[in-house]
Amino acid sequence: MAKSNDASHLSPDRRASKRQKLSINFFTRVRNLITSHVSFTNTVSKHSATDIVDDSIATDDTAAAETMAAAAAAEVSTPSLAPEIWAHVCDFLPYQSLLQTAVVSREMLVDVMPRVTMLHIDKSCQLHAGVTHRYGDVQDIYIYSLIEFEDDLESYDCHLDDDTLTRALPFLCNFSSCLERVFLGGRRPSNGQVEGYKTDRFSVEDDMKMNNFIDLFSGAFRAGALPNNVWIAGLSCSKETRMHINTCKVCRNACKSFPLSSVVDFEDIHVIKKRYRFRAKLFDDDIFGLNVCLKRTEIEEIILGRPGGKELLQSKARFMTLLGRGVRHVVITDDDEVLYVVKYDDAVLGQINGFIKHSSMDVTMFPPDEVTEAIRRSFAADERDPLPPPREQCYLAESSFNALKELGLPIEETDFLNEDELRYGYKNSYFSCDWRFY
Structure with missing residues (x-):
């Protein structure tokens, strides 16, 4: 691949800076933050950070503008708020905004990111392990890209995202030391309603994918790739009917492999459907854990056979x-x-x-x-x-x-x-x- 002679994208030590890859729009927002909300201190430049950002936005050369804006962000020191406070704010940011916040300054990257405890994933491409080492205390991960909806509140036309199915588990395994709760599902674009997997809204092909996805989690728990106390929500066995003798290997493997603290909260999908059969037009947002096709007595029978199961029950x-x-x-x-x-x-x-x-x-x-x-x-x-x-x-x-x-x-x-x-x-x-x- 040919190398460019243009060095405008390089930092003073001739290494490419991530700050210089951001758009002008982001630094416009940084400028507004500087002038309106938080007090920053410029320790290097004789000009204010906002002046440099304004100059970079006014220039006709986009590449130069991005470089100047990046330099302005690099020269801005840590906000006056304590890192712990910034981390609480970042806990509620969309993942894309969280990544952009991390490059405002080195202090934000080094002092704030390791304190972030919640991640909100909206796109499958954000499930990338390249930046996970920056987060040292992530306890909750919400993945909203597993289910894709039509932009219609009443529509049941939804499907599973194949890219999320492929990326999610390897991404989660990077947080094995601190992860406590994971939600996998989708968010309706029309009203922001968060939903887990519901068997009557998906194709037969998606049902098979969901069962394979649950099996992957069972294997991850057995292999020790996920913490033995993490709580997984939003998934459901796709089996519609219950036989006299239930031989569903997916649900039985889950009951034998998932953490006991999660298995005791597994719900029978047939009981759930009966509970909400008179509320067909309402969305069920009560998401406690994995929904299985086993009866409660069958779930508890498996729990009793696991070490510590009787004591837990x-x-x-x-x-x-x-x-x-x-x-x-x-x-x-x-x-x-x-x-x-x-x-x-x-x-x-x-x-x-x-x-x-x-x-x-x-x-x-x-x-x-x-x-x-x-x-x-x-x-x-x-x-x-x-x-x-x-x-x-x-x-x-x-x-x-x-x-x-x-x-x-x-x-x-x-x-x-x-x-x-x-x-x-x-x-x-x-x-x-x-x-x-x-």
Whole structure:
């Protein structure tokens, strides 16, 4: 390949600088950041960084303009904010913006990037291992390029992206020392709705690809290429029907290979479909883990055969997790107020009852505040949501409260009633709550 004699793209030590490969538009945004939001200190140039950027944008020579803009960025020292604060900001940036932020200055690259804990991938080309060594503490990775949608809210025309299927797992294996949570799915361009894989919306070919993809993750866990505590969400077995004797190797391999802490949260896709059969036009954004075609009894049978499985199924932590598995419903009032009502379906109540029967622990002796807080976790959207909504927006269905109380849980109704339902600290018998309790 012929070498160019033009050295305008080289840094003073004649090495190509990544800063000089960025577009003018990005440095325009850097200039605005400098002048409007954050105080930077220029330690080299006699001219301000914004002057240099303005001069570079005004020139007719694009290559020279990029070089001058890059030099301006190189001369700008670290922002006055602490690296920890910048890292929190970067946690919520799209991946492309994160990469651009990394080249604003050496301090941003060296001091901020290693503190970033979340990555948001929008394109398959961003799944590249070349820069992963810059991130030392990434715990959450959200990959939104696995599913591609038509730009229509009501459209079910979606498909899997082959490039993401190929790149995702090798990319994730580069974070084996710190990774805790991974979401793989897509984001609808019309409204930003995040969705995992739903079997009734894809072709038979995509169903086969999904099962192969799950098998790859099972192999990665068995080989130790992924941490033994990482939580994978958004994937689902594509099997539509359940045979009398289930021989699905994909789901059985997953139950034997994925971390136990994840397997206990695997959900039966047939139960999920039954749960939401009356909500066909609503999107299910409750994404707790891998959806399999096995019954709950089959999942737990495999767990019991794994080291530490019995102890996990009968642990207090597992019981508290079950209490946070109520089904959340969103209610929009006539005043456009958003309220959340949680109801426990028969499947979850059955799991809670099974724990109480087979565990040696006396759940009636659990601290009431811990039990109440565990139930309140049901008001959160899912595991991606660190905190539930404000209490005044949350209501526990009366039928579910009574069912939990009958199981012997140390809970009081007043702990779940809001101000509009209380009178002098007690339930207001003159206030009807029937409209929200069913």
